[in-house]
Amino acid sequence: xxxxxxxxxxxxxxxxxxxxxxxxxxxxxxxxxxxxxxxxxxxxxxxxxxxxxxxxxxxxxxxxxxxxxxxxxxxxxxxxxxxxxxxxxxxxxxxxxxxxxxxxxxxxxxxxxxxxx
Amino acid sequence: xxxxxxxxxxxxxxxxxxxxxxxxxxxxxxxxxxxxxxxxxxxxxxxxxxxxxxxxxxxxxxxxxxxxxxxxxxxxxxx
Numbered sequence: 001x002x003x004x005x006x007x008x009x010x011x012x013x014x015x016x017x018x019x020x021x022x023x024x025x026x027x028x029x030x031x032x033x034x035x036x037x038x039x040x041x042x043x044x045x046x047x048x049x050x051x052x053x054x055x056x057x058x059x060x061x062x063x064x065x066x067x068x069x070x071x072x073x074x075x076x077x078x079x080x081x082x083x084x085x086x087x088x089x090x091x092x093x094x095x096x097x098x099x100x101x102x103x104x105x106x107x108x109x110x111x112x113x114x115x116x117x
Numbered sequence: 118x119x120x121x122x123x124x125x126x127x128x129x130x131x132x133x134x135x136x137x138x139x140x141x142x143x144x145x146x147x148x149x150x151x152x153x154x155x156x157x158x159x160x161x162x163x164x165x166x167x168x169x170x171x172x173x174x175x176x177x178x179x180x181x182x183x184x185x186x187x188x189x190x191x192x193x194x195x196x
Contacts, residue, residue, distance in 0.1 A: 041185050043136035053118035061119050067186070069138070069164070089119045089187040091152060094136050 027098070029054045036101035037062075042094045044070040048101055049088070058092030123148055123187060131156070132191025135183045138164035142192065143177070152181040 032051045039047045039060065046069075049062030065088045123131075126145050133141040133154065143156035159177050161170040 041136065043185065045134075045136075045185060047186070053122075055119055059119040061122055065186075067134075087122065087189060089122055089189075091181075091184050091186065093182075094185045 025056055025058075029060075029098075032098075032100065038097075038099050038101050038104065039090060039095055040097040041090070042096055046070075047088075047090065052087070055092070058095050060090040060092070060095065060098075062088050062090060122189065123152070126187075126189040130190055130192070132188040133179065133184055134186040134188070136185045137183065140164065141179060146176065148181075152184055152187075154179045154181065154184070 029051065033053075035051060036048060037051050039049075039062070041047070045067065047062065047065050047067045049065035051060060052063045053061035063086060065086070123145075127147060129145065131143065131145040131154075133143075133156075135141070140162045141156065141159060142162070143159035146155040146157055148154045155176060155178055157174070157176050159173045161173065163170050
């Protein structure tokens with residue numbers, strides 16, 4: 001199947017050299033260094049911390065990490081089940097989401113459907 | 118950078134948090150590229166029933182597939 005152009009319109013990245021297969025990250029984490037970020041893992045864990053380092057495999061080094069775990073009644077209430085002290089290494093293989101701590105807010109559930117029994 | 122940090126930890130206490138509600142605390146003897154880990158004097162914690170499991174010795178090989186976090190010098194949920 002012929003797909004037009006190297007994926008997507010506009011944008012700066014030119015993927016001309018597909019043979020070289022460089023390990024380029026689609027997310028530039030260096031802009032998050034020394035900033036507080038929120039990370040979500042497979043298995044429902046969440047953590048916040050200051051990003052101190054990372055590698056192309058998405059392993060992260062976080063400082064002052066706060067880890068939240070989901071209890072049955074937690075359901076995203078973000079109880080502070082803190083366990084970390086200082087420095088942790090987060091495995092890139094289980095990271096599913098990374099976002100800055102500042103760039104998020106809680107909103108009312110937009111998916112609520114009223115069910116008439 | 119992360120591999121360096123784990124490497125600095127060799128010989129000291131480390132606390133491993135799995136994807137599931139399980140945590141392992143022990144002395145780090147070594148690890149490989151996939152972050153499979155060899156630990157000694159290991160205590161295994163199960164988070165939900167909130168009880169310590171088994172204290173194992175004689176070295177274990179922990180499969181890196183399920184590791185979520187590594188905490189150098191961590192003590193784990195010691196209740």
